Amino acid sequence: MIATLNKFFAFCSAKHRRMFYGALLLGVLIAFCEVLKYPAINLILHGFSEKRMTGKLILFSFLLLLIGVLAEAAFRAKQAMLQCRAGYGECANKRIEIAEKLRFLPMGYFNRKSLGDISSVTTNTMEQLGDVATLVVMQTTQGLLNTALILLMLLLFDWRIGLIALTGVLLFALINARMQHENESLSKQKIANDTKLVENVLEYIQGISEVKSYGLSGESERKLKDSIAESARVMTELELASNRYVPLQNGVLKLTGLGILLVSLRFYLDGSMDLITAVLMMVMAFHVFAGLSSMGSYSALLRMVDLCVTRGQEILSLPSMEIGGEDYKPRTEDIELDIIDFAYESRKVIDGVSLRIPSGTSAAFVGPSGSGKTTLCRLMARFWDVQRGAVRLDGKDVRDYSIDALMENFSFVFQSVYLFHDTVANNIRFGKPDATMEEVIAAAKQACCHDFIMALPEGYDTVIGENGASLSGGERQRISIARAIMKDAPVIILDEATANVDPENEKELMEAIAALTKEKTVLMIAHRLKTVRSADCIFVLDRGRIVQRGTHEELLREDGIYRRFVEARSEALSWRV
Template sequence: MTALMSRIFNATGKYRGRIAWAFVFSFLKGILKNAPIALGFFTLAAFYHGTATPKFCLQIGVALVGMLLAQMLFHHIADRLQSAAGFLLFADKRMELGAHLRKMPMGYFTEGNIGKISSVLSTDMVFIEENCMAVLADLMSYLFAQGILVAFLFFFNVWIGLAGLIVVVLITLLGRGLKKEAVEDSHIRQAQLENLTESVLDFTEGIGIIKTYNLLGEKSKTLTGSFEETCRTSLAFEKNHTPWQRGLNLIYGLGTTFVVGLSVFLYFKDMLDVTYLVGTMLFVFDLFGPLKALYSQSARLTVMNSCMDRIEEVFQERELPDMGTNHIPAQSDAPEVRFEDVTFAYGEKNVLQNVSFDLPKNRMLALVGPSGGGKSTIASLLARFWDVKAGRILVRGQDIRTVPLSELMDQISMVFQRVYLFQDTIYNNISIGRQEASREEVMEAAKKARCYDFIMALPEGFDTVVGEGGASLSGGEQQRISIARCILKDAPIVILDEATASVDADNESYIQEAISELCKGKTLLVIAHRLNTIRNADEILVIAGGGIAQQGTHDGLMERAGIYKQFVTARENSRGWSRKGA
């Protein structure tokens, strides 16, 4: 139990001083809490021996009032110190976690860890913050108080002191069993809470598809099953904990009876003075109270231990190294982007194998090929969402791993099919591209992205708050705002995951115009879904099977057999696409 409390204390960081002072005041409070019993003993002894005087009684009364007031003051100070420290500590921890997550590779967020992150933030941190930090100093005071009470028994009689000490040892041994059982169950309980969080997130994020395909019954059963499993896990936690707690209560009762019986026996054997017998009776019914209070918190402490494990597990996840000190030159004779024998794997499975190509400045390179071939992975590696397994990626001759990540991101703008807008004003969503930009610059970017007119038609114009994810806007409107964000950023390299692939015809023309504005004078890496958008690309890479299957211009690739020609021919036959079209 002390190890668990020590672990919390060691995790308090810069607030450790506050907690240490809370220990001091809780210790003083613990002493004062039991002091009236000692005063009662001395008062009864004085009356028994006929030494009590009015002055003595007045002094006892003043001492009792003083102890009560001091106890109230120490309790208040300890609470303020430890409770405030808990909230301050986890405010810092949440900020620290946010900073840590920003440095994580994107793969971490696509491996089913969203439920874990949500659970750590909304369950684990909250549990420790609200349930443990506020009682930490009190738990330490229980240990001090128990030591003081046993010491008093030795003061009365060595045999009574030994009896009390034996009972304390038995309680401690049984408490270790309780702790071991509770720790195992706590890990299961918190893991199931994470599973429940993941199930709720999956259900809410996919509610549109679930309704569309009439899967409410099936998916509801999955979610309901997760709730039921959480209920069973929580009940099992309490059920497994109860026998140990019952055993402790039994020892408390039998131990108290044993001390009382021994005291009476010693009295009748003339080995214990009557005043000490009475003193023992004053102490005995609260003798094991501190340990009882301590072990009543054991469930909290063991759940806290599991929460700490889970929090530390997230913090121990490997960040993308960002120790680079080199800089990307403003001008260079080297290609704007170069891949040199790049190999990359998700886990043990290679996705790219020895991929090499150059992208000169102000040129357009298009990536085409079957789904899963590695096109998006190439774009993600350039933005350093992940690090390569082997080989190098260079921007103007500089390995991107050797430059600060923030400097690399200043060089790149990204437009993807799936747009995310924050629950904020449209103005703030655009100004994310360059936060120091003036209002006039933000509006000019909106005009170039062909979204100024529909923004001004909204109730609050640029100050209109959009729903989380941009839910209050159409897909095409969201896309144009994301392009305005990139235009404002004005980065020299643009990664474009064809933004018109999933929008209606009305929006497509606006988006094409917006993309044309974005791409003026830029170096382009385009992931193509519609072949007509890459017809005029300076070079086309056909990505298949984790490598470059073909490479060349549109006309050149069409003159020879291969994946590209088959792909184009299939599109012509199925959609009437014309190679001579725009």
């Protein structure tokens, strides 16, 4: 228990940790205020027994009670405010911190981890940390402090009663430890099921078109229902496991309170305790363990807190790519690869590749599926770090640039386009956040998407669904190109940029891309012959190696993959129905 509490506080930022400590300090003051009622009762009882009850004594006792009640209310209000600000503030900060961490992780991490796993950590786990964990930690810590304070007071009043109370607390602690041990495995199952549930929900929603087209809605729905049912089962088991121990914990505390009452009465009857102390002990017996009882109910979730912190720490402790480079602005866009190797874990994808792309020229990458074309282009923009050799921009290793300085030099248009749940204008403006509306419209016109945007219900202010779900594939592609036009970076990477474009818009779009890429360094990955034939240099890849390089005409004169590629495309174009 103590280890989990320390782990939680260590995970928090210094600012919010101070807030939590402040809330705990207020909890101690609240405990003192609660204890004030007993000296007041003691004064009244002594006044009655000694027949010296006066107005002054009554007034003093009443003021003591009033001060305790008012101070407790003020401290509780301040404590609740600190607790909420620290809990939800830490949750927000950790989400931002994790997002920043993900930004600088190698892309290989995202290949290994599912979207559901990452989403679960940033949503469910952090939500539990900010909401449930904060309440559990504060109630548990508060219960421990209050109980320690009351035990100390009991030992000072009468050490025998104090020892009885201490025995009850130790029995409570043994039962609580057993409960947490049983909850540990169930808490792990709950975290795993939360992740699995998010994965299956995302898979079901994202693949709904394929599910319907192949008539697999029943199977996919069954998979989702099974995840929901399993999550419900584990949650029920977790609750039942706690409910087996919480009544037992409370029973021990109630019996200990009853024991204090009976023993106090016994001590009075045998003359070893005066009447006033005995009555006070009997009154306290009903309230002494209130804080500990509340703590026992919440402490059942401490293992969940521990796992939430662990999952957050796992991401935050991952080794990031080295990002402390120089904010260097290159004078040219010369790109050079010097005998680079790269592998996804044990599978080698790029094998000893060397090439040079002069500034202001275009390079096309062709080859069979899985030959390493996309990986090679992404290595140039440092989506990953090479395992051997170096990638240089303007003669400087890309690892020596700061990430932001490096990214300023690249614009990307991928075949798989991601659009945000926002207005069309803001999706285009993503390439340049401070762009004016006139600049947005100009970029849209270049990308041949102005007309269809104006046909939308609210034009550029139309909010499109997540990932542009309300737009066609070609429309999403053109908005992505408008975004790249808006950024106006000196190096353009086109990964099948025209793959989803309607034939009637292809000519205009190719003209827009030509205007975008004028006097810039262009890297293109394409299977369409017309896309690559005008490139200044074509690199042909096979199994991670460059097997051919040259212009379209030069490669046609060679017997190799490129000529077979051209012949296959030409034959396909000659087909007629």
